[in-house]
Amino acid sequence: MMIERNLVIVGGGPAGMAAAISAYEQGVNDILLLERDQYLGGILNQCIHPGFGLDYFKEILTGPEYADRFIKKIRDIPQIEINLQSLVVDLGADKTLTILKPGLLQQVRAKALIMATGCRERTREMAHIAGTRPAGIYPAGLAQKLINIEGLLPGKEVVIVGSGDIGLIMARRFVLEGASVKAMIEIQKQAGGLLRNVIQCLDDFDIPLYLCHRIACIYGKKRVEKVGIIKIDDQGNDIPDSHFYIECDTILMSVGLIPENELIEMAGVAIDRKTNTPLSQELNKTSIPGVFVCGNAFKIYDLVDSVSGDSGQAGVLAGEYLKKKN
């Protein structure tokens, strides 16, 4: 017999936790929260820098501190069952989830479903950068994990591609770890990340930011040796003879995030192929009734505070949907 649950939430990051708490407050009982990691908190666990919570808690917290506030709250609610080390591997149109746990593969059918699966980083491949494929090219978030969680230094002479917040935060982190950050290369006319991060992470450390420049080529056989850089004009065309090289052993890619929506896509939810988000007119809704999406999976947010705020709405929607059904 298939196990059936009222509300299943996939993802135990800030979005999933906020949705679970708000669904409970709506009167939904029997909530199952699935998280593939060994901890709740999602991406916040590797964001050890301060800068979280100013809007939501009116305090400046680090990522783990921010997550902790929600973890404490959610642990106190017995109606929310938390399953860690539980990876959802498949999702059917009838909201049947296939879940992989240590030593166990099982299926659960949800009456209502909230997906809070976060996002992944865009890679060098997606940015279509020519050249070789040596060791030393990392998505910025992976570098962050290597340094902050594993205590490993990925490289010593770094060029960062793209100027999103993760790239900015990592520029400062590498300098603090004793590495040299030689440049940040941004194709747009202005930095992608928050102004405060540009000031605190680049300017304060004299890291040059090359706006209107792009990486043309990566060199190096085994490990990165250098990058070729070109200046571009207002129309986005390469400026002849503007080509120059920077020697480095590491390239960090900070070229954007992509919502993780492969599971709902499998289930048949309509997806915008450009943004990889659910096609939707309303916050947190999808083309399948009873399937909701929140947090970075719904759209990419700059601030976790807005994730927590908006994701509560998913819990409300799920509550209303279940009331109507029962």
Next chain:
Amino acid sequence: MNKYDIIIIGGGVVGTAISRELSSYKLKIALLEKEEELAFGVSKSNSGIIHPGTQNRPGSLKGRLCLQGNALIREISRDLGVEFKEIGELIVVFSQEEVSRLLQLKQEAEILGVSGLEVVDQAWLKEHEPNLSREIVAALYAPTAGIISPYRLAYALSENAVLNGLEIYTQSLVQNILVMTPVRHFGSTSLFEITTERNTFQTNYIINAAGLYADEISQMVGINNFQIRPRKGEEFLLDKKQQDLTNHLIFPLPTKISKGVIVIKTFAGNPMIGPTAEDVENKEDLSTSEQGLEKVIRMAQRMVPSIDKKDIIAYFAGLRPVADDDFIIRCEDKVPGFVNVAGIQSPGLTAAPAIAQLVGRILKQNGLVMEKKKDFYRQRKKTVHLSNLAFSQAKELIQTDRSFGDIVCRCEMVSAGEIREAIRQGAVTLDGIKFRTQAQAGRCHGGFCTTRIMKILAQETNRPLTAITKRGRGSEIVKEDRADDD
């Protein structure tokens, strides 16, 4: 001193196929490879197609060995537990005038011995390949074309050969060969002394399967009659979400130098487009280019218009080792006992098993006493890949061995159990693990799983994390371990 009957230089698909074939005889054999793992040369970056033989001149050695290889691969893949999918190919044309070229190709291929060929029309194509351009008017259908994982094939061949007595030396760049007793009369052989970075070996026979460097190895014994020129091919892999893009391999009409840009379906399900064909100088130049990408996209879209640049998740370049038009496979009269297997460009992957048998015959003709082993182990246990299993099978496996339920790479659904298995089978680098298991080969490119794989590899091989490499010395992933500082 290590003394062998035969030493094979080069551990690509050709060298490993030869190794496996010869390991069925009572002979003492070694395989020397300069890289840290096998199949890190041309054999890792190709299209993975088992060609039917449709694009070769009827009289060519290439064509004959391709056809034989296509037949042999079926049995070998079954014996070695490597998945081979016979999906068929379509060579498409855009005008009625070009249909005559298809008929000509068909005729040539039939002379060579390719079976099952058929010219199909627009109605057939619409039914069987709905995503093809409406401008395509006809195609030559060759049902015997198929796909395979080239590196999994090479690894399976080598594992099976080791089971049958082959000795493998990696990180063994051949630097020098001394011909000790050049005896000139028919049927006799030489004694060679081979020096590598770390060892000296003696052997009576040498098989030169060094891919791009076969000319340099040949020169070491004084044979200068060919030169290897690298011809680059850039390929672009698409997201698995697009796995239903095509059902067959889609080819344009071939040109003089290549089979053209193909829409491929890889063994893992991802579509792939490419390769380009460009002569280059440098045998190590594996860079891809913006022009290459634009060209491949344009040519692939002409056949399948819905192909989108945004779906590209990986790309690479491979170098075809081109000598002449044809393969060079011969025992050199001037240096008895030295067999060149050179210029093995496309369809070398397909032909490899047939090349191996041909090399066996050449050795016999040149005086080597070859007696079959009674206890030759033909089969290899199939490697488990969780993502290939049905729900009930996966459930059972996970219950018996928890490590198969411990997912490390979630884009490709690869478990810790599979990664440990790959390491036990000989993987020592991250690329080696990727080629065997698909871990890190998906859309996030290792963003989520690299650290975990590094830890498993470090633990299983008893090395620090700082010693873990992408593809051998010099390609270390991290520079310092802060936890080691104190």
